[in-house]
Amino acid sequence: MKKNKISKNWINKQKKDIYVRQSKIEGYRSRAIYKLKEIQEKYTVIKNGISIVDLGSAPGSWSEYVTRRFKNTKVVSIDLKDMKPINNTFQIKGDFTLENNQQKILEYFNGKIDLVISDMAVNTTGNKSVDSLVTGELSLEAMKFALKTLKKNGIFVSKVFMGSSFNQIVEIAKKNFKEFHIYKPPSSRKESKENFIICKNLRQ
Numbered sequence: 001m002k003k004n005k006i007s008k009n010w011i012n013k014q015k016k017d018i019y020v021r022q023s024k025i026e027g028y029r030s031r032a033i034y035k036l037k038e039i040q041e042k043y044t045v046i047k048n049g050i051s052i053v054d055l056g057s058a059p060g061s062w063s064e065y066v067t068r069r070f071k072n073t074k075v076v077s078i079d080l081k082d083m084k085p086i087n088n089t090f091q092i093k094g095d096f097t098l099e100n101n102q103q104k105i106l107e108y109f110n111g112k113i114d115l116v117i118s119d120m121a122v123n124t125t126g127n128k129s130v131d132s133l134v135t136g137e138l139s140l141e142a143m144k145f146a147l148k149t150l151k152k153n154g155i156f157v158s159k160v161f162m163g164s165s166f167n168q169i170v171e172i173a174k175k176n177f178k179e180f181h182i183y184k185p186p187s188s189r190k191e192s193k194e195n196f197i198i199c200k201n202l203r204q
């Protein structure tokens with residue numbers, strides 16, 4: 001399919017999408033907000049007053065949701081792309097996989113973190129296998145970071161793709177967390193291979 005035909009299809013799909021419409025009505029930057037909201041409604045991952053890292057945060061609807069709905073949360077958001085400011089959020093523009101950026105996050109919190117949420121995904125190349133492979137690696141990187149930085153009763157939520165990294169991430173979750181769930185929120189597009197992993201309570 002030609003590129004301009006793909007983007008026309010994308011625009012038409014967006015216009016019909018109830019989550020896109022709802023996000024506009026509620027003043028959120030992206031339909032992605034409903035994925036986190038649905039995860040929250042099912043698994044209660046966010047509470048008032050906690051420290052949160054939002055990985056792959058742009059354009060910003062997850063950080064908006066957290067800071068609007070929960071009082072006194074301390075949020076660091078990081079993305080490769082520019083993101084307009086959000087109240088009560090410390091924003092880093094850069095690659096999360098770089099050591100110096102991970103260091104900046106830790107310095108900001110000056111201690112351990114309650115919740116790591118990751119919606120990181122590569123910009124689509126058009127090749128779904130390549131995209132899910134690279135996004136899978138980002139989920140693994142987010143998991144490694146969570147294992148190093150979470151409090152004992154901390155929570156890790158991440159986008160995962162059905163693909164080679166999926167079994168790997170499930171194995172790590174089994175080994176390191178007392179509880180984990182794989183969930184596809186109703187707002188996640190059916191044709192997408194995306195799911196979310198929700199991990200609670202470190203084993204040690």
Ligand SMILES: C[S@@+](CC[C@H](N)C(=O)[O-])C[C@H]1O[C@@H](n2cnc3c(N)ncnc32)[C@H](O)[C@@H]1O
Nearest residue numbers: 032056058059060061062079080096119120121
């Ligand atoms: C699906 S979007 C996130 C949407 C966001 N949760 C929201 O609610 O607005 C995925 C984001 O991951 C970011 N991303 C991909 N690789 C990254 C990396 N290595 N470091 C930081 N961000 C990354 C992309 O730039 C993109 O903005």
